[in-house]
Amino acid sequence: MSEFDLIKRIQSRVKPRADVVLGIGDDAALLQVPAGQQLVVSTDTLIAGVHFPDDCAPADIGWKALAVNLSDLAAMAATPAWCTLALTLPTDDGGWLDGFLDGFLELAEQHDMQLIGGDTSRGPLSITVTVHGLVAEGRALLRSRARIGDEIWVTGTLGDAAGGLQQWRAKKLQSAKLRYRLDRPTPRVEAGIALRDLAHAAIDLSDGLAADLGHILASSGVGAEIDLGRLPTSATLHQHFPLEAERWRLQLAGGDDYELCFTAPVTQALAIEQAMAAGDTVVTAVGRIVTGHEIIFRTPEGEAYSLPSVGYDHFRSGNA
Numbered sequence: 185m186s187e188f189d190l191i192k193r194i195q196s197r198v199k200p201r202a203d204v205v206l207g208i209g210d211d212a213a214l215l216q217v218p219a220g221q222q223l224v225v226s227t228d229t230l231i232a233g234v235h236f237p238d239d240c241a242p243a244d245i246g247w248k249a250l251a252v253n254l255s256d257l258a259a260m261a262a263t264p265a266w267c268t269l270a271l272t273l274p275t276d277d278g279g280w281l282d283g284f285l286d287g288f289l290e291l292a293e294q295h296d297m298q299l300i301g302g303d304t305s306r307g308p309l310s311i312t313v314t315v316h317g318l319v320a321e322g323r324a325l326l327r328s329r330a331r332i333g334d335e336i337w338v339t340g341t342l343g344d345a346a347g348g349l350q351q352w353r354a355k356k357l358q359s360a361k362l363r364y365r366l367d368r369p370t371p372r373v374e375a376g377i378a379l380r381d382l383a384h385a386a387i388d389l390s391d392g393l394a395a396d397l398g399h400i401l402a403s404s405g406v407g408a409e410i411d412l413g414r415l416p417t418s419a420t421l422h423q424h425f426p427l428e429a430e431r432w433r434l435q436l437a438g439g440d441d442y443e444l445c446f447t448a449p450v451t452q453a454l455a456i457e458q459a460m461a462a463g464d465t466v467v468t469a470v471g472r473i474v475t476g477h478e479i480i481f482r483t484p485e486g487e488a489y490s491l492p493s494v495g496y497d498h499f500r501s502g503n504a
């Protein structure tokens with residue numbers, strides 16, 4: 185199959201949006217940004233063996249490539265609109281591409297997002313997606329707006345994906361539920377939009393709560409206290425990782441949750457619970473913003489707890 189055939193195959197499956205003046209097929213896409221809206225843009229690359237296990241199904245890779253990008257839009261409270269896809273493929277395998285598009289386009293359609301262009305080349309498998317979202321002027325959620333006294337919230341449950349990854353690495357028993365959380369993260373797009381008027385600051389959890397909340401603290405010039413006993417934990421994670429300290433490590437220093445972490449004034453607590461319940465999103469208050477510049481973790485007994493290591497850095501050896 186030629187590069188042109190591969191592009192045709194992609195183009196034939198795209199669902200159009202009214203604001204796309206020109207999509208795939210010209211030198212560039214032409215898009216109509218509505219008056220009064222700001223364009224929110226984010227890019228993420230996925231590399232085989234680094235961002236997904238190399239036994240991952242093509243549909244799961246397609247899903248995750250878009251999901252991790254949508255998660256960034258969610259954290260900005262943006263409404264998804266358009267995306268581009270730069271694909272580097274080892275072979276011209278049409279079957280692989282079809283599977284990849286099944287996952288990618290399923291998620292795109294769930295969020296009424298149109299694929300408007302990209303690039304196709306040969307090389308070791310790597311996928312770069314750029315997403316474009318819209319938000320009314322000045323209404324995006326930033327990392328830099330956390331205030332002392334805010335409560336710190338997270339959506340969903342934490343640590344499941346990291347648990348799935350750890351089981352895969354150990355090549356032993358794998359929980360299908362944990363593996364699903366690793367391969368098919370749910371970007372919290374609706375939650376992010378619902379938080380526009382409720383939250384002060386937000387980030388999505390890609391590298392673990394410790395590292396990602398740390399970004400909010402650094403941008404906002406504040407510190408935090410986290411109650412370890414309140415971390416939302418799935419029954420499956422409990423069952424497969426019965427040791428508390430191991431669960432905390434997965435939840436704080438593991439990655440790939442793609443949940444939202446946000447801060448909000450205490451007075452918004454009820455409104456947050458109602459807004460999240462309306463979208464069937466579990467939400468949990470796990471701590472508070474305080475003066476300082478670091479995170480203090482507290483055990484259920486109230487003692488300070490220090491974490492062995494934090495987050496994942498592609499340019500440092502080892503991972504959490």
Ligand code: ADP
Pocket residue numbers: 191194207208209210211212213268269270271299300301302303304
């Ligand atoms: P150019 O040489 O001008 O970069 P290409 O041949 O790379 O053009 O692309 C032709 C058209 O196909 C462009 O509209 C481009 O955005 C689109 N395209 C190429 N690869 C992809 C892809 N993987 N997914 C979506 N659109 C693609």
Ligand code: MG
Pocket residue numbers: 302303304
């Ligand atoms: Mg090109």
